[in-house]
Amino acid sequence: xxxxxxxxxxxxxxxxxxxxxxxxxxxxxxxxxxxxxxxxxxxxxxxxxxxxxxxxxxxxxxxxxxxxxxxxxxxxxxxxxxxxxxxxxxxxxxxxxxxxxxxxxxxxxxxxxxxxxxxxxxxxxxxxxxxxxxxxxxxxxxxxxxxxxxxxxxxxxxxxxxxxxxxxxxxxxxxxxxxxxxxxxxxxxxxxxxxxxxxxxxxxxxxxxxxxxxxxxxxxxxxxxxxxxxxxxxxxxxxxxxxxxxxxxxxxxxxxxxxxxxxxxxxxxxxxxxxxxxxxxxxxxxxxxxxxxxxxxxxxxxxxxxxxxxxxxxxxxxxxxxxxxxxxxxxxxxxxxxxxxxxxxxxxxxxxxxxxxxxxxxxxxxxxxxxxxxxxxxxxxxxxxxxxxxxxxxxxxxxxxxxx
Amino acid sequence: xxxxxxxxxxxxxxxxxxxxxxxxxxxxxxxxxxxxxxxxxxxxxxxxxxxxxxxxxxxxxxxxxxxxxxxxxxxxxxxxxxxxxxxxxxxxxxxxxxxxxxxxxxxxxxxxxxxxxxxxxxxxxxxxxxxxxxxxxxxxxxxxxxxxxxxxxxxxxxxxxxxxxxxxxxxxxxxxxxxxxxxxxxxxxxxxxxxxxxxxxxxxxxxxxxxxxxxxxxxxxxxxxxxxxxxxxxxxxxxxxxxxxxxxxxxxxxxxxxxxxxxxxxxxxxxxxxxxxxxxxxxxxxxxxxxxxxxxxxxxxxxxxxxxxxxxxxxxxxxxxxxxxxxxxxxxxxxxxxxxxxxxxxxxxxxxxxxxxxxxxxxxxxxxxxxxxxxxxxxxxxxxxxxxxxxxxxxxxxxxxxxxxxxxxx
Numbered sequence: 135x136x137x138x139x140x141x142x143x144x145x146x147x148x149x150x151x152x153x154x155x156x157x158x159x160x161x162x163x164x165x166x167x168x169x170x171x172x173x174x175x176x177x178x179x180x181x182x183x184x185x186x187x188x189x190x191x192x193x194x195x196x197x198x199x200x201x202x203x204x205x206x207x208x209x210x211x212x213x214x215x216x217x218x219x220x221x222x223x224x225x226x227x228x229x230x231x232x233x234x235x236x237x238x239x240x241x242x243x244x245x246x247x248x249x250x251x252x253x254x255x256x257x258x259x260x261x262x263x264x265x266x267x268x269x270x271x272x273x274x275x276x277x278x279x280x281x282x283x284x285x286x287x288x289x290x291x292x293x294x295x296x297x298x299x300x301x302x303x304x305x306x307x308x309x310x311x312x313x314x315x316x317x318x319x320x321x322x323x324x325x326x327x328x329x330x331x332x333x334x335x336x337x338x339x340x341x342x343x344x345x346x347x348x349x350x351x352x353x354x355x356x357x358x359x360x361x362x363x364x365x366x367x368x369x370x371x372x373x374x375x376x377x378x379x380x381x382x383x384x385x386x387x388x389x390x391x392x393x394x395x396x397x398x399x400x401x402x403x404x405x406x407x408x409x410x411x412x413x414x415x416x417x418x419x420x421x422x423x424x425x426x427x428x429x430x431x432x433x434x435x436x437x438x439x440x441x442x443x444x445x446x447x448x449x450x451x452x453x454x455x456x457x458x459x460x461x462x463x464x465x466x467x468x469x470x471x472x473x474x475x476x477x478x479x480x481x482x483x484x485x486x487x488x489x490x491x492x493x494x495x496x497x498x499x500x501x502x503x504x505x506x507x508x509x510x511x512x513x514x515x516x517x518x519x520x521x522x523x524x525x526x527x528x529x530x531x532x533x534x535x536x537x538x
Numbered sequence: 539x540x541x542x543x544x545x546x547x548x549x550x551x552x553x554x555x556x557x558x559x560x561x562x563x564x565x566x567x568x569x570x571x572x573x574x575x576x577x578x579x580x581x582x583x584x585x586x587x588x589x590x591x592x593x594x595x596x597x598x599x600x601x602x603x604x605x606x607x608x609x610x611x612x613x614x615x616x617x618x619x620x621x622x623x624x625x626x627x628x629x630x631x632x633x634x635x636x637x638x639x640x641x642x643x644x645x646x647x648x649x650x651x652x653x654x655x656x657x658x659x660x661x662x663x664x665x666x667x668x669x670x671x672x673x674x675x676x677x678x679x680x681x682x683x684x685x686x687x688x689x690x691x692x693x694x695x696x697x698x699x700x701x702x703x704x705x706x707x708x709x710x711x712x713x714x715x716x717x718x719x720x721x722x723x724x725x726x727x728x729x730x731x732x733x734x735x736x737x738x739x740x741x742x743x744x745x746x747x748x749x750x751x752x753x754x755x756x757x758x759x760x761x762x763x764x765x766x767x768x769x770x771x772x773x774x775x776x777x778x779x780x781x782x783x784x785x786x787x788x789x790x791x792x793x794x795x796x797x798x799x800x801x802x803x804x805x806x807x808x809x810x811x812x813x814x815x816x817x818x819x820x821x822x823x824x825x826x827x828x829x830x831x832x833x834x835x836x837x838x839x840x841x842x843x844x845x846x847x848x849x850x851x852x853x854x855x856x857x858x859x860x861x862x863x864x865x866x867x868x869x870x871x872x873x874x875x876x877x878x879x880x881x882x883x884x885x886x887x888x889x890x891x892x893x894x895x896x897x898x899x900x901x902x903x904x905x906x907x908x909x910x911x912x913x914x915x916x917x918x919x920x921x922x923x924x925x926x927x928x929x930x931x932x933x934x935x936x937x938x939x940x941x942x943x944x945x946x947x948x
Contacts, residue, residue: 242910267913270639270653341791346896347911381722392813393896407792519654527650527723529912533904534725536896537732 199229201455207259209236210398211421215475216259216307218493220463227462230455238396241268244447248273253449256456262298262306262441263350263518269303270522275446275453276302283465285484294466294482296441296505297515304443305464306481308472311504311513312351312438315419316411317404318429329436332411333359333383335390343403343412346393349532350521351413351438354514356383358436364514371520377528381535393536404430420477420502424495434509440516441481479505584926591701591919597694600641601628605694608687613713617687622670625690629656629663647914648700649689655680688712701920726904726921733901734928736818737883741830743823744879748830749872755831756838770831778825782892785821786812789893813895821889826882830875837871873940881929901925 205221207213213234221232235255237243241264247253260268268274279300282291292300299306314332318325326338332355335342345351357367357376360383370376392409394400400414401422416437422428444463446456462468469480470488477499480486486506489499500506504513598605603624611617632638638660646653659677666673674681692700692710700710707724708716718724755766773781788794789812796808811817841864849859887902894900901921908918936942 240910242913245913267643270643270657271913272636272640347907391896395891406790408790523646523651523654526646526912526914529907530719530723530725533907534723537725537729537899 196229197227198455198458201229201452202231202233203256203452203455203459204233204235204254205257205259205459206235206237206255208239208397211476212417212478215472215478216463218475219468219472220459223468224459224462228455228458230459232459240264241271241273244268244273245271248448251449253447253451255447256450256452257459258445258447259307260304260443260445262301262304262443263516263521265301265304265443265445266518266522268445269301273448274303275448275450275456277305277446277457277460281457281461283461285466285482287484289484291482294484296481296483298441298518299481301443304445305460306441306443307464307469308442308478308481309439309503309505310442310478311416311434311509312345312355312413312440313416313419313504314411314413314433314435315400315404315430316433317407318431320407320410325431326411326433327435328433329355329359332413332433333387335387338411340390340410341408342387342391343394343400343409343414344391345413346395346536348525349528350516350525352384352532353377353380353528354438354516355413355436356380358514359383364436364512367514368517368520371524377531381531384535401428401430404428416502416504417477424492424497434504435512437504437509437513438516439504439510439513440518442478473499473503477502477504479503587915587919588923588926589919590915591917591923592699593697594644594916595696596641596644597690598696600632600637601625601690601694604628604690608691608694611687611691613688613691614684617684619669619671621687622674623668626663626666626670626673629660633660633663643913645689645693647917648693649686651680652686652689655686685712688714698916701916702923704917705920705924726901729899729901729904730924730928733884733925736815736822736900737880739819740822740826740883741876741880743819744827744830745872745876747823748827748875749834749868752831752834752838752871756835767835770828773825774828778888779892781825782821782889785817785824785893789817789820812893813898815894815898817893817895818890818898818900821893822883822886825889826879829878829882830872833875833878834868834871837874838868841867877933877936880932884925884929 205216207216213236217234221234224230225232237258239261241260244255244258245268247255265274277300279292282300282305284290285294295306296309314326314329316326316338320340321338324337326332326334331338332342353371354367357370357380358364360379362370371380392403392412394403394412394414397415397418400412401418403409403412405422405428416432419430419432423430423432444460446453446460450456464481466482466484467488469482470485470490472478473480473485473489474491474493480489480503486500486503489503491497492499501508504510601624604621607618607621607624611621629638632641638657642653642656642660645656655678659674659681662677671681680686688711691712692698692714703710703716705726707719707727709719710716751770755763755770758766786793790796791808791810791812793812795811799807799809811820845867846859846864849863850856854862885902886900887906890898890900891903891906894903902925905918905921905925908914908921
């Protein structure tokens, strides 16, 4: 009887513990964990970098000695590129200490911090559309474009950055791209070459990967594949007929799609043979191609470009240091340095010629930049202002379409 | 003599009373940390969520004069001229104070396109001159549409049923009548139905798998029993995420299960076990199974084996003895397990998010989406409120029909 009781107590304790764990996870959200996983996955791919890294050695400084900044970014290889290109030289130059924190995008956490008055993040790396939204909601400090250093040839920053690169609350660091990649071992005679081939499951059989979380990207791709020119995509999407058209195009492959969420998933889906072709971020595919030697090929046709930015969280006590950091990190040399670590394009035009070789593999990085001329012949920019207006209604329709 | 006895009795009663008080106070102090914890981690967030789902003062705070001017309007005719001038004033102030983005995002929840309409109007509103109606129409002709003003009027109410209506796929016209959303935007009602259906199915599967197993374990020798119980508990000690990812490795198209199937039936026989409802059901059933087994098992242990033997010796077949004597006595455990599994399944979201693909998503995934991505916390609160209400109704029905005193966790 004593043992039985003990077992029952143990069982009850286990239930309580598990319930606690469940509550914790439900409370914290799975994304933290998914993010962990995501991070681990990207970390596994990381080369042994420090050995060959060109260590930047600016003159040591003490202007911000004793100060520390929390910089939040996406983790994995991407954060690594920022640590090498921005954080280390900034620490050396100013004496400040930078704590790098990972997150999985979105502005919910920032909103919670600002609304509760307990701001622990200083600088956040986010997608431009999120930055716009955060700026609207009053979650970001205003950034004065005048403090950004000019290009080495004297071109003012405002003209040096890509279009929309400087917004009232954020400064762009990189241009990233949504592209299609395929596994070249899965096709024999004919390789897919265009976006239209992605929607052609007859000639190019196999599952497709598409991003689940949002209609953005998917609707644009559907219309581009249906023959809509890049400059008419948003005027088409503004009409009900245009949205119907996009969904009809997506209907044609709906049953062949595996839906992905975190950015680490598309290369993984390709590697596991779950899909033969998938959309995804060009930097992730590059990583799989180059550092893991996977037989993946990127289709640059009809790529969709988006900007990633740095913003300063409203109400942080370190506005001065954070502003210095943002201005430092987005200068010509820093942006060019970052491109040695990851295949995302620098947001300044003056950085492009300075892009060199991959810091570990030694291959030339220029051909892998989304904004390299040969890759961007028919590239399209995601219109973040248009999405700010329409995401609510299209999200609703997207969720309904997905669930059915 | 009598007096002494009376005094003594009085003292005794008093002592008894005060010691009782002290004990109660002690008990209260003991549970105080738990109460405080529950209030902070449970009661407050839930009240906050429910509050957000019915009230939102953003528009009323930022556009107070507009809200007042529109209150008198019937929602059908042209909005009053006073509304135009009030909105012009409010917009100028909102632009100056930097609150325009917030209010524009809020109104955009009600009607797409309002975000850019309000922001672009606010940028030039300080140059507006009477007649204001023309000035507004000159910025954008949408201002001549009464529906736009109707949206502003509804959004300016501090208390709103709008989020609950949206959570039930309803929308509101300018004059306040509720109509169904267009068919292609309806999703939540279907997801609620799906969620309840999945929870019921998972509970049934857990019962079908868990009851026989609990029976088997309860009828082993004590040593085997403990060993088997540890095997049941083992997954409990593994992270939920790890277990779910393990299912991904097992179920994916080139996973272990499908490799086995392909070995027997050829490459064409591979099944789609993941990224759909099947994946959600399999993984959720596995993860929730211990919640069914443990209460059932511990109740089974408390059933004296003599009863079944007595039934058989009185002429019952083994099946009758099981079904009419043993089973009813173990039902409270199974019912407790069932309730536990059902309620946990209603709120599950990590597992469906990872293995559910497109068709295996549940309402909790939408709540998460509105919390973290669309930032429509009001709608998330509305969806959560309906889910909570549904659980409470079920709980009450359960209490009435079966009785809570018949629940046994061991």
